[in-house]
Amino acid sequence: MNSLSQSPTHEPVCDTALHDDVQISIQGIQKRYGRVLALDDIFIDVQRGEFLTLLGPSGSGKTTLLMILAGFSIPSAGRLTSAGKDFTQRPAEKRNFGMVFQGYALFPHMSVAENIAFPLRIRGVTAARRRQRVEHMLETVGLSEHAHKKPHTLSGGQQQRVALARALVFEPEMLLLDEPFSALDKNLRGQLQEEMKRIHQEMGTTFVFVTHDQSEALALSSRIAIFNQGRLAQLDTPERLYTRPHDRFVAEFLGRMNLLPLSQPERSGQRVSGLFEDTLLTATNLRHIPHNNLMLGVRPEQLNIALSYNEAAREGFNCLATTLKERTYQGHSLDLTLTTPQGHILTTSVTNAHPAAQARKGSPLWLYWPVDDGIVIEA
């Protein structure tokens, strides 16, 4: 857990290690391209066996970091260590990491089996052992009957599996994946994600995965590092990132979030209370935020709706008066857009059976939610 004590503002990272077995330590990595700072002072301890996702919008530096880890790019500052040894300058071919590229990068002149055997061949593995390993990998990814085909005759999903098998066959210390699903359609993606999860559990290899797809990251990762403009915004488990984002960027990047600015905030223990418009709202705060520019964040699905004040005003709950502005039918549910008296917009959704589903535009609705669900976010 995070302490309330100091954490320097330029390092908004809470490293909640699941188990403390650091495989690779990323220490103050920086990458400059001319005057552009692509990566700024990144610290991450990669745990052995974890599924770490580097998540961020395009241009946030996540791929740059992966390329530095792979050894295809040399950082401008900082270092990479493994078991206390600095390997920042070690060339890619000496790192013994597997890598799956965007677009798979299979060798077009080799068959599927030859592709998978390539890393073994380089390591001087005997032909018999090679055949055995390749067969095992082909089985693992379910491509045994395609062993002798050329990559271009396979579907995208199959090529993806070959790339995965090739990157894992030599039992690398770590597997690096650069947006491996980006070229696949949605159904296939879900299927391959499941497979990826299974393979990760079976092999126990450390996976470092780059993606810009939030739901992919949430579904697969044991931890997610969120990048924004070359900085590491937050590193945490998917649950904690979703429920306890540190800043507005993380909160809004991982789904919708209602943000309510709090004025005259007062701190007491792990609670912060402040005025939103004329209502006193309270939220949880587990971190030290050195300034008073705070917002209350609450996810749409955490909001409850009542038709009357009496129903909404409960002990341990925040309560907010709104009017219904817009309703959008979504089939299984109804999206509601609400405005506060001073015109601040909130969104939530209700089931079709909920009494508020029948409310007309302009009718008053009361929002209420447990004090512990709302969180304090740096504005």
Add this chain to the structure above:
Amino acid sequence: MITRLPERWQYRLLLWPLPVLLLLCYVVPFAGIVTWSVTLPELGVDNYARLANDPSIHAVLWRTLYLCTIVGVCALLLAFLMAYCWLYSSSRWQRWVELCIFLPFFISVLVRTFGWLVALRNNGLVNSWLQELGLIDSPLALTRNTLGVIIAMVHFMVPFAFFPLLSSMRQIDDRVLLAARGLGASRLRVFISIFLPQTLPGLLGAFIMVFVFCLGFFIIPAILGGGSTLMAAEYVFLQMFQTYNWGIGAALCVLMLVLVSGLVWLLMRFSRVERLVG
């Protein structure tokens, strides 16, 4: 009138000049050559029998094939290096390489051949420089022999090998090369196991193109060979215009055409032509 034709016919009209031109300027004269080969000096296949039996003709043919092979290999090596250099250099360097490739294109073969004669003869530039540098005592024999012919022909053929090779190199995905390194292959290993095999269709295509082109070379061997390097084309010329053996010359032409057709068939069969020019 044309606008009333269906659209595909309009396009076909545009395509007509090419087959017509080929028919008039190529097929008809060639039919004449074939006729000569079986009618001059008298009706029969005597000329082909001579092709099969005459040792002096065999010598010319073997010399031609041998020279074409050597020129093909040398031009391919140089062009490969240049294309590789182009691929991995800054855009400024790329412009320089392109200039070196294109400049000779604008100069006629005749001028270039005489240029080589000036440069390579006994008291020419190359020999005098080498002597001044003290590397050799007496001039090297660089003209009036096979070596001179090879030098000039390679120089002529390098651009023709460069473009197909470059085209096949540019089709190689950089990420595939990175992937190989990521899997543990050294740079040399990546080149040998991943890069080179993917340029094989380009290499084969370029070699056949250069080879076929070389088969018909006339000016360079005639001028730089000084009569000592008699190749097929010059032999045909001698037979037809000096000894007036029209029949045997024509038969040799037909044989060369069969050979070239076979090679072109190989080219089409084993490397996709559209990828070489793309």
